[in-house]
Amino acid sequence: MKIFVVVxxxxxxxxxxxxxxxxxxxxxxxxxxxxxxxxxxxxxEGREMxxxxxxxxxxxxxxxxxRTFFEQARKLPINATDAQIKSVFPxxxxxxxxxxxxxxxxxxxxxxxxxxxxxGCISHIELFLQDKVITSLTxxxxxxxxxxASKNQPENSCKYFERTGQRFTYFNDGIYSGDARxxxxxxxxxxxxxNEFKKFNYRRDNLFSIIGSPLSSGTQLKWxxxxxxxxxIEAIVETEENCEKSLTLSWTDSKGxxxxxxxxxxxxxxx
Numbered sequence: 001m002k003i004f005v006v007v008x009x010x011x012x013x014x015x016x017x018x019x020x021x022x023x024x025x026x027x028x029x030x031x032x033x034x035x036x037x038x039x040x041x042x043x044x045e046g047r048e049m050x051x052x053x054x055x056x057x058x059x060x061x062x063x064x065x066x067r068t069f070f071e072q073a074r075k076l077p078i079n080a081t082d083a084q085i086k087s088v089f090p091x092x093x094x095x096x097x098x099x100x101x102x103x104x105x106x107x108x109x110x111x112x113x114x115x116x117x118x119x120g121c122i123s124h125i126e127l128f129l130q131d132k133v134i135t136s137l138t139x140x141x142x143x144x145x146x147x148x149a150s151k152n153q154p155e156n157s158c159k160y161f162e163r164t165g166q167r168f169t170y171f172n173d174g175i176y177s178g179d180a181r182x183x184x185x186x187x188x189x190x191x192x193x194x195n196e197f198k199k200f201n202y203r204r205d206n207l208f209s210i211i212g213s214p215l216s217s218g219t220q221l222k223w224x225x226x227x228x229x230x231x232x233i234e235a236i237v238e239t240e241e242n243c244e245k246s247l248t249l250s251w252t253d254s255k256g257x258x259x260x261x262x263x264x265x266x267x268x269x270x271x
Contacts, residue, residue: 028102031079031120033168034178035260037142037186039195044136056188058137065090066127069113070137073125077181078141080122085115119145142194144168144262158201158243160266167263173256186260189227190251193235194260200237200244211235227251 044052072088085104093106102117114126121143129135144166170180199207214221225233233251247262
């Protein structure tokens, strides 16, 4: 009987340790960003994904329990721990890991709740309401990541075919800002411009057709963009072998200067 009690006791200790470990330690990569940059925030009704509309706020007509989930999810920092993510669900979600994506998912008779992490950063927040009409609310974020592209790049494009890593950093008035890990710091116009610069290495002509040709000084390219709401935006790209090594977006408003820096590293081909 004593042996049985001891076994049960240690089993309970192990379970408690395992649960605590699961809640407080991700055991995965750290998010290479202090910047929370929303790429898309969309709402749709019906089965056709083409009906999705870009929105700025959570629709007020949604039931409060669904609004609460999304409100709390959007307040999470970009580098939220597993425990922080689990805390916004109505009950404990299932966790799965596929192709580098860690998914937290809860499904019940009313809705499907989902939050994804990639490379330690929150990449997607999704809510699907299972009513007479399927309703979806989705948010996707810009993420620093590694990527491999085709070796057969177009002429005048990046000479390095493999990108090995990126890091995003946000500064407020010249000071590194931890607050940027939360929603609402990077304005939509800057986020859109940030998204356009994804075309720099491989679809440069498309980028230039949208924002114009840059002023060039050696390996540095510079643009100045006037935005009605934000004022002046300056974009600076440092290049190497025709590749974007760093992108700096700076914008000035009445509260001071903001700067968003993206640094990129590449595998250098052996000669």
